[in-house]
Amino acid sequence: MAIEISEKTIKHEFIDRINELSGQDIYKCFQCGTCGGACPMSGQMEILPRKIMRMLQLGMAEHISELETGWECASCHSCSVNCPRGIDLARVMEAVRLLILRKNINKIEPSRLAEAVVRELPQIALVAGFRKLTS
Amino acid sequence: MSAPKQVATGDRAILPEGAKTIPIYVMGKRYEVPETLTIMKAMEFAGFKFLRGAGCRGGICGACPTVYRKEGDYKLYFGLACQTVVEPNMYLAQIPFYPANRAVYDIEQIEPLADAVHALYPEIFRCVACNNCSKACPMKVEVLDYISAIKQGDLARAAKLSFDCIQCGMCASRCMGELPQYHIAQLVRRLYGKYIQPGAEHLQKRVAQIESGKYDGMLAELQKMSHAELEKIYKEREREPDMVPLGTWMPKDVSHL
Amino acid sequence: MKVSYYPGCTLKTKAKHLEDSALASLAALGVEIRELPRWNCCGAVHSLADDDLIHHVAPVRDLIRAKDEGSERLVTLCSMCYNTLARANLLMRNDEVKRKTINDFMTEESDYQGEVEVEHLIPFLRDVIGWDNLRAKIKVPLTGMKIASYYGCTLVRPQNVAIEPVAGKIMNEFVEALGAEPIDFSANTLCCGSYQVLAHPDSVADVVGRIIESASRAGADALILSCPLCEYNLLKKQEELLEKQKIGRRMPVFYFSQLLAMALGLGPESYRPDMSDAASVEFLKSKNFSVESAAVQA
Numbered sequence: 096m097a098i099e100i101s102e103k104t105i106k107h108e109f110i111d112r113i114n115e116l117s118g119q120d121i122y123k124c125f126q127c128g129t130c131g132g133a134c135p136m137s138g139q140m141e142i143l144p145r146k147i148m149r150m151l152q153l154g155m156a157e158h159i160s161e162l163e164t165g166w167e168c169a170s171c172h173s174c175s176v177n178c179p180r181g182i183d184l185a186r187v188m189e190a191v192r193l194l195i196l197r198k199n200i201n202k203i204e205p206s207r208l209a210e211a212v213v214r215e216l217p218q219i220a221l222v223a224g225f226r227k228l229t230s
Numbered sequence: 231m232s233a234p235k236q237v238a239t240g241d242r243a244i245l246p247e248g249a250k251t252i253p254i255y256v257m258g259k260r261y262e263v264p265e266t267l268t269i270m271k272a273m274e275f276a277g278f279k280f281l282r283g284a285g286c287r288g289g290i291c292g293a294c295p296t297v298y299r300k301e302g303d304y305k306l307y308f309g310l311a312c313q314t315v316v317e318p319n320m321y322l323a324q325i326p327f328y329p330a331n332r333a334v335y336d337i338e339q340i341e342p343l344a345d346a347v348h349a350l351y352p353e354i355f356r357c358v359a360c361n362n363c364s365k366a367c368p369m370k371v372e373v374l375d376y377i378s379a380i381k382q383g384d385l386a387r388a389a390k391l392s393f394d395c396i397q398c399g400m401c402a403s404r405c406m407g408e409l410p411q412y413h414i415a416q417l418v419r420r421l422y423g424k425y426i427q428p429g430a431e432h433l434q435k436r437v438a439q440i441e442s443g444k445y446d447g448m449l450a451e452l453q454k455m456s457h458a459e460l461e462k463i464y465k466e467r468e469r470e471p472d473m474v475p476l477g478t479w480m481p482k483d484v485s486h487l
Numbered sequence: 488m489k490v491s492y493y494p495g496c497t498l499k500t501k502a503k504h505l506e507d508s509a510l511a512s513l514a515a516l517g518v519e520i521r522e523l524p525r526w527n528c529c530g531a532v533h534s535l536a537d538d539d540l541i542h543h544v545a546p547v548r549d550l551i552r553a554k555d556e557g558s559e560r561l562v563t564l565c566s567m568c569y570n571t572l573a574r575a576n577l578l579m580r581n582d583e584v585k586r587k588t589i590n591d592f593m594t595e596e597s598d599y600q601g602e603v604e605v606e607h608l609i610p611f612l613r614d615v616i617g618w619d620n621l622r623a624k625i626k627v628p629l630t631g632m633k634i635a636s637y638y639g640c641t642l643v644r645p646q647n648v649a650i651e652p653v654a655g656k657i658m659n660e661f662v663e664a665l666g667a668e669p670i671d672f673s674a675n676t677l678c679c680g681s682y683q684v685l686a687h688p689d690s691v692a693d694v695v696g697r698i699i700e701s702a703s704r705a706g707a708d709a710l711i712l713s714c715p716l717c718e719y720n721l722l723k724k725q726e727e728l729l730e731k732q733k734i735g736r737r738m739p740v741f742y743f744s745q746l747l748a749m750a751l752g753l754g755p756e757s758y759r760p761d762m763s764d765a766a767s768v769e770f771l772k773s774k775n776f777s778v779e780s781a782a783v784q785a
Contacts, residue, residue, distance in 0.1 A: 118537045135678040139690040167687050170532060171640035171678030183645075189535035203686050205352040206331070213352045214345040215723075216684070217715045218381055218496040219567045221348075221355035223531040223682035226542065229356065344500055359527040359545035361595065378527040383500040406541065 098158070105154035109194075113151055116190035123180040124148040130174035130184050136167045144174055144184055151187070165191040166202050170227060192227065202228040252318040263316060269296055270311040273324075283326030289313040292396030295368060297403075298322035308368045308400050328399040330410035335417070342425035344383035351414045354381060356407030363401035363411055369394045373401045373411050380418060388415065389422035448486065491558035491603075492520040493549060495568035496528050502565070502715035502742075504759055509564050509608060509744035511757035516616055516624060520562050523552050531567045532682070533574040540588055546575035547589055551596045553603045560604045562611050564744065566714035570641035573605040573648040607642065609657055609713065609743065610650050618664045626752030628666025632774060634746065635670040635707035636662060637698065639717045640678040658711070661743065665750040674701035679720040692733075695724035699738045709739040709770055711746055718742065722764050737766035749776055 114121060124145070131143035142164050150159050159165075165188045174184035196202070205225055213221065251262040256273060263272035270284060285293035294311035301319035311324060333350040340346050348354060354377060363373035376391035392415035401411040439445070452460070468481045481487075498506040513520060526549050534542035549572060553561040563569040579586050580601025590598045612621065636658030643654040651657045654676045659669035677698055680691030698721065702710050712718060721740045728734045741760070748758035755777050760767040762778070771778050 116536045116538065135680060135694040136683065136687065136690045138693045139687065167683065167690060169640075169678050169681040169683045170535065171681065172644035173640065173676075173678060176644055176646060183535075186535045193536050193539070205356065208352055208685075210349040212685075213349045217501045217719050218348075218355065218528070219531040219565070219716050220682050220684055220719065221352060222381075222496075222528055223567065223716070224685035225353075225356045226358075226530060226532050226534075227682060228686055355528075357528065357545075358530065358541055359548050360541060361544075361548070361593070365595070374527060375525065378496075381496045381528050382494075383496070 098155075100153055100155075106156040107154060109156040110151065110154050112194065113187065113190045116193060117183070117186040119182050119184075119187055121148060121151045121182070121187060123182055124152065125180065127179060129177050129179060133173040133177040134168075135171060135173060136169055140164055140167055144188070147191070148182075148184070148187070151191075159191060160195055164188075166228065168192075189227075196228075196230040199230050201230050205229060252316065254316050254319070255321040257323050258321070265316065265318075267316055268312055269298075269309070269314050269316055269322060270294060272316045273311070283324045284312070287312045290396060292398035293326060294324060295326070295398040295400050296322050296324050297400070306366070306404075308366045310368050310398070313368075325400070325403060328403040330399055330402040330413055332410060332413045333417070337420055337424060340421070342385060342421040344380065344385060347380055347385070347414065347417060347421070350417065351410070353407065353409055354414060357381070357409060358406050360406050362404040362406065363409075366400040366404040367395075368398060368400060369396055371395050371401075376415055376418075377409065377411055380414060385418050385422055386426055389419045389426070392419060445486070488560065489556070489558045490520045490560045490562055491553040491556050492522045493526060493529070493553070493561050493563050493568060493572065494522060495563065495565040497715040498565055502718065504761065505564055505713070505715060505718075505742040505744060507756075508742060508748040508753075508758050511753050512744055512747045512751055515748075515751045515753060516621070518615060521556075523549070523556065523561075526552055529568045529571045529575075531571060533571050540585055540592070543575050543578060543585075543589055544593065546572045547579055547599060548593065548596065550576055550579065550601075550603050550605070551593070551599045554599060555597060558603060560606055560611075562606050562608055564608050564713060566607070566639060566641040566712075567716060569605065569607040570648055574645075576601050576603065576605050577647055607650050607713070609642075609661060612661065612747075613657060618660055621664045622666075625664070625666055625750045627750055629746060629750050629774075630666050632667040632746075633670050633706055633708040634662045634667045635672050635702040635705060635710045636675060636743070637702070637710050637712045637717065637721075638676045639712060639714050640676065640681070641714060643676050658743065662711070662746075665746055667746070667750075670702070670705050670707040672702045672705035672707065674698045677701075679717045681716055681720075684716075684720055684723075691720055692724040692727055695720055696728050696733050699725060699728070699734050702738055703735065707738065709741060709767075711741050711743045713743050718761075722761065725766075739767040739770035740764070741767060755779060 110121065126145045126149055128145045131137045131145055134144060137143055142162050144164065147159065147164050168188040170185050172185045178184060203224065249264045249266060252265045253260050254263055254272060256276065261276040263275050267275060283294050285291035289310055289312060296309055296311045296314065298307050299321045300317060335350055357377050359374060361374045367373055371394050372391055376388040379388040379391060395412055395415055397412050397416065399412055402409065405411065468483065470479050494506055527545055529549055530542060530545040561572065563572060579599055586600065638654045638658065643649045655671060662669040674697055677694060679698060680694050684691045718740055725734065725737050729737055745758040760771055760778060762768060768778050
């Protein structure tokens with residue numbers, strides 16, 4: 096897939112907003128891939144965190160909003176504690192999610208969860224999941 | 231001059247002679263209404279006619295919740311229109327109905343377990359403990375505490391904490407997590423009443439007496455009486471005096487106990 | 488020193504065996520911790536966005552309850568509650584601007600500056616009772632049990648709330664004090680997938696498989712943990728993995744406090760296993776621990 100990258104396509108406002116929300120400097124990332132290596136969820140991830148970081152640096156707002164990576168994050172901070180550049184990637188992923196959630200868009204729908212699932216899950220799973228995946 | 235005496239009692243407001251009028255704002259429009267009236271009476275005075283948003287007029291039915299602000303004050307206040315006395319320059323709107331998710335269930339089929347409540351209302355886990363619900367409650371129910379109790383699985387505690395709820399829906403109107411607190415609490419109280427709370431022994435005893443026919447003869451006797459006879463025994467009936475200490479009074483005729 | 492106890496919602500229902508075993512053990516050790524008379528859900532996860540303060544209100548409200556009780560310490564058993572409360576506490580202690588905003592929002596509560604210490608029960612046991620003291624009170628040493636300690640993520644990440652600087656020591660010391668043999672394994676801090684069980688259950692199964700295989704290869708008989716969500720994921724996903732033959736055998740999973748209650752000689756009503764988990768029940772039977780709640784431990 097050819098992706099056009101030019102000054103015209105880079106969404107600087109998006110980059111600023113991600114930095115602001117996460118309190119991180121995404122330009123520090125040099126794509127070493129340590130984050131993906133440490134990530135428990137990376138086994139099933141199509142696009143690894145380091146690629147997301149690169150796409151963020153290139154201000155690819157629309158592309159990122161269509162990817163699943165941010166939604167697969169379990170906020171476990173493995174990436175954050177291992178990053179040689181000191182970036183708290185868990186915060187960056189939260190910022191990526193929030194830009195979507197704050198438009199009143201849910202990733203999962205609490206009302207449509209199967210009754211058996213809600214009955215069985217510990218409360219902390221539902222509380223944590225709704226906080227990270229609903230608006 | 232001393233502050234005007236607020237004489238409204240429930241909805242039975244009596245306008246004292248020469249009462250002053252004060253300005254209030256209903257949905258943004260200014261009206262001059264007599265002080266001492268309740269919001270509901272003041273709105274009727276101003277020409278509003280309640281088709282919805284008025285029920286018992288006695289502070290119980292929960293139909294007339296009203297949200298208002300006071301002059302120069304950022305805070306939101308909540309009250310029942312039939313109970314709250316107007317103040318000068320209050321800005322108010324009635325919220326007779328607020329959309330809130332209400333689950334469908336068959337009380338006969340549902341177990342009195344927290345899991346069952348959670349499954350019907352999973353959004354309860356979206357609570358962020360902001361406490362706006364408790365602040366909005368015109369009945370001063372600790373809404374956050376009962377929601378917490380339900381999340382913790384303590385249905386009995388939640389039923390007791392929510393006992394004063396009148397289902398007005400103000401909690402839901404202010405909820406960041408979009409919870410229908412009052413509907414969840416109603417389900418919990420239903421479960422508590424049906425399955426958890428021990429039945430009142432004296433009531434069970436009396437029901438058994440009725441079912442065994444103990445009062446059939448007495449009722450048959452009453453049915454045979456004329457209107458005049460009924461009126462006479464009604465007027466002569468023995469009454470428990472007001473404020474008598476519990477357990478100290480007994481009727482002279484104990485044949486029906 | 489006054490110590491308050493914050494249970495968390497799950498410990499009152501699905502993880503009652505975590506609470507029961509821990510409280511019975513503490514009573515046997517002569518330590519009193521008192522449950523907060525009024526508390527709300529802590530929120531289970533820490534909010535990570537710089538402008539999102541409303542999601543810190545829940546844990547801070549609980550910290551205020553502890554302070555209002557006059558407690559210096561707030562002890563937790565659930566790893567997620569520990570992590571959420573401890574991080575909110577640091578925020579209130581260290582970030583003046585956010586502290587003011589949060590305090591101003593909660594007009595109905597007293598102001599909070601991070602006065603209370605949030606502590607997980609494992610370091611609390613080490614610091615208040617001490618491993619030697621604990622060893623002296625063991626009635627049924629768990630000799631011969633090979634126990635892998637699974638920290639997961641919330642006990643050790645991020646570093647500012649980690650129960651120890653490098654994971655692997657404190658839970659091994661705990662296991663040793665009970666007379667069992669600690670087993671090191673490489674996946675001891677690999678996250679189980681946590682709340683992603685809602686959105687990406689297959690990814691959770693995948694990572695649970697790696698955790699179980701790692702502990703198995705290291706020679707563990709059983710695994711201990713302190714998080715009800717880890718427990719759920721590890722038990723539930725093992726069923727699926729075994730069906731799909733992705734793991735060779737089921738690894739018994741216990742809360743650390745269940746082993747503590749067993750070693751202190753308490754009855755099965757205190758350490759009772761999750762009876763729906765055949766592997767855990769079988770393991771206890773094989774080690775001559777009764778699983779009948781009425782019977783006294785064999």
